[in-house]
Amino acid sequence: MVAWGVAGLAGLLAGSFLNVAISRLPFGQSVVSPGSHCPRCKHRLGVLDLIPVLGYMLRGGRCHYCQEPIRSRYPLVEILASLGFIAVAERSGLPGALVSGWIFTTILIAASFTDLETGLIPNLITYPGLIIGILLSAKTIGFGASLSGSIGFAGLLWAAAALSKGGMGGGDIKLAAVVGAFLGIQGSGITLLLASLAGSVKAGHLLVKGRCGRKTSLPFGPYLAASAWLAWMWGDQLLEIYMAMISSLSGI
16 A cells, blocks of 8 residues: 555656646747746746645635636646556566556656647657657567567558558657557557557547548547557456457357
């Protein structure tokens, strides 16, 4: 339980920083200066305002200074990061895997929310993520597996983008390179399978509801990120389930 508490607190703090990154990186702004402030009235936030999740609750979901509503994304990101860190800590047996999992989680959350809010996945997320993933591979999947996964997955999405004539964004391709660096070829394959399935289900739902057309562009980054996290956590089990399904269908 102590380990869970430490992991959860680390995740809350990481989530607080992620909120700053998500708000600023797509616009080329520094995550260091100026200090945290209300995006509407620009008033610098106090100590209570900066407490992850609790600060949002204490202020009733509103800025203490101008009373404008605070976006629900702020506590959501903090809670997601906290739960993600706890899950990774529970799953990881070695320090190298723990550090890699926590960093991977932060990268994926940042990429998801910037894509959702702006339609962009900034290079300041993907480029450092790629380098970190390759460097950490020495303690996880190995340098060769990391490099081949990165090149292979990014190359596959680049080919898909070329064939679809813009159906895949450059940010998605760079995020795929990051995913490949952390997961290797096998994990990337599981990620692509899950992301494609989730994206197709979502697109089909929106089509049925009449909320998009066949040529409507949907952000793929969140599906890619969520699928990559699931592949990192339970890749082997997911592969076994998939192979069992294929075996069962082939026997029909």
